[in-house]
Amino acid sequence: MVLVIAEKNDAAKQIARLLSESGRPENDKVYDTPVYRFRRGGDDWVAVGLRGHILAPDFPRELHYADGEGWFAVDEDGEVLAADVPDTLPRPPFDGGLKKDGTPKKPRKPYLPDGIDIKGWKVPSLPYLVWAPVEKKPAEKGIIRALKNLAKKADEVVIATDFDREGELIGSDALSQVRMVNPDVPVTRARYSAYTKAEIDHAFDNLVELDQDLADAGESRQYIDLIWGAALTRYLTMARYGGFGNVRSAGRVQTPTLALVVERERERQAFVPEDYWVIQGMGEKDGEEFRISHAKGRFWKAEEAEEAFAAVKGATEGTVCAVTRKSRTSKPPAPFNTTSLQAAAAAEGLAPGRTMRLAESLYMDGLISYPRVDNTVYPSSLDLAATAKALRKVPAYAPVVDQILSGGPVKATRGKQETTDHPPIYPTAPADPDKLEPAAWKLYNLVARRFLATLMGPAVIEGTKVEIDVAGQPFLASGDVLKTKGYRAIYPYGLKKDEQLPAMAEGDAVAVRDVACEAKQTEPPARYSQGRLIQEMERRGLGTKSTRASIIDRLFQVKYLKNNPVEPSQLGMAIIDALDRFAPTITTPEMTSTLEDDMTRVSEGATSEAAVVDRSRALLAGMMDDLIEHTDDLGEAIADAVTADARVGACPKCGKDLVLKNSAKTRSRFIGCMGWPDCDVTYPVPGRNTDKIEPLEEPCPECGAPRLKVWPFRSKPYEQCVNPVCPTNREPDVVVGTCPVCAEAGRHGDLVAHKSEKTGKRFIRCTNYDECGVSYPLPQRGKLSATGETCPHCGAPVVEVETDRGPWRICVNMDCPGKEKRGKGAPRGRARTARKRS
């Protein structure tokens, strides 16, 4: 049996289909892993797909020094006896030494000194972590099990993973697993770069050997990424530990990406706005209005602007002195690859991470092609006309599809990047908008329209420029009209609205009004949108098509970034400052380019994986020394930044910072004073726990407490003072019913919902409270109104509360027999739902 190992299930399926003589391989499963069996050249074949990397590098659980190979040999006093790396590089402590014959001793003791444990995240262990050995551990146990099962029975193995560096590594890792159960089986490598019969046949007729140097190059990347990432992440996290869930990460790609955003923010902060003036007004001809602006555009001197404005102030008429028309064409766009899809989707409000998750599910549903590609040129094997024709089933596309199919042979645009790994992203089947969730449809629609647009002609836009003399001053009006729709008939994304001008000719008089001189200021460079950031990462060689979106997500998750367009937090800026000072290598894209060079040399056999990794460890070791020396400084800077990010304002009582805190007990957030325990000021956070909030600059004019802007999920934001007893938070009292106790006693008492001036809490109390003692608690959130109804179970009033999910009617009596038992003693959360189910 011949075993074919592909990188992913989909590839295995394709390869099996193309290699099998029948064209229809048999679908089978080994344990839970799908495999494809077929006949070829009189042999039984089986193809299995991996799931990318099946092994993951990690530090050993028990860290002993296995042998001294490639490492340092040191005597009892720590003197270096022998080393594989140059003297100029920093050295780790080492336990081992040399035997008399010069070979390294097997250490008897663990590598780490007493009290040092790299399993725990402690700063003193970091110099050891930098030099710790790395192991490859199984990451995809199910796949490995299936692979070994098949390998046992294999007479021949063909590695058919993707034709790139990571593919070679994935294949090499798979081979290591094969060898464990079948050490002598012959192994070859198939190299293909398209799933076409010709390409796959050619690859399997010309099998080569696995390129171990190339795989080693990939593995050195894995090791360096892990070692730097783990050491720096642990350092930053532990320099001032912020408690569970407060990991401060760093890495070869994420840190330079964060640095890009921080750099832009610093440019914005350093930006000095310049004053300028514009003179604008409205023109009118034949009842149609249009905007006119002074031909000079921006006046940089106030006097010049004033002079020009003095001439035209109050003008009511102008004369057309020239009309020029210029047509320009807008070419249809190139086919989508991952980056251009992410950028286009980001402009439509889908963040890259979300785009990739949606794309993955559309791909799995068979609606779009493989979403991780660099290629922007459709392969000749793709039947463009047939693909377009299939989209005719989507009513909105039908007219354009007909137009494309009736216009002679179908031709497509080509992008600049041409690779043959996968086709550009295109729709593989028509979709039904009613069967997809709105965001998935939005993305599908974008992909489908883009595909159709790439098959269409250019759009022609006619631009009109009209020069108008107003009281001796030159003014301009301009208009853009889409003359020939071309691809714009199906692809409206980013299209500017037509600005139609009325018909005008030289010498015409036009009415002019509302001419005004406006003072403006130049704007700082804009923040990155997520789409722009992705493109910038690609430009600088940071990350890959498959990782960029998730790396940005990670930066948001660790709270280095916030908002869209992307803004760094104080923490994000502090992290970059700290690393820039002591570990600058990690903050620039150069680490990636150096690594690329090193990997090229490893793949060419000019150097070894161990040498490259050790050099990198040595570089890190030096930086780690500097970092550790300044741990207190850095810890403080990070803690200050975290406080600044959490700050919502100043304490009206003691003047110290009021910050957002998380209560460990109630698992909810509140606002507390940094002066605690000397100052006891706390406030609840308005809105729900999950609502996005942002502090406002100005404190409350009534009570001096901070004010917040709150964005409730899927509804309009509002601004509110955090002090519940502030006059601005007062609510009118609402009479919700009559008191049943007073009624029985022959009195009249009104039950009134009102807000305590002390605690700010809302509750119901009888107007005769002193006599009857009747009060009820109330929900604290949502607008309250009386219903006039009483509860059928207990006679207490029923109120209506307006919540996010609409109005809700409740009996205000907590002990009402008609209510399910809640409160103390009643199970909560999951336990409660579980009980309900059972």
Added chain:
DNA sequence: GCAAGGTC
């Protein structure tokens, strides 16, 4: 509790 790279 670490990275980045594959893929689900």
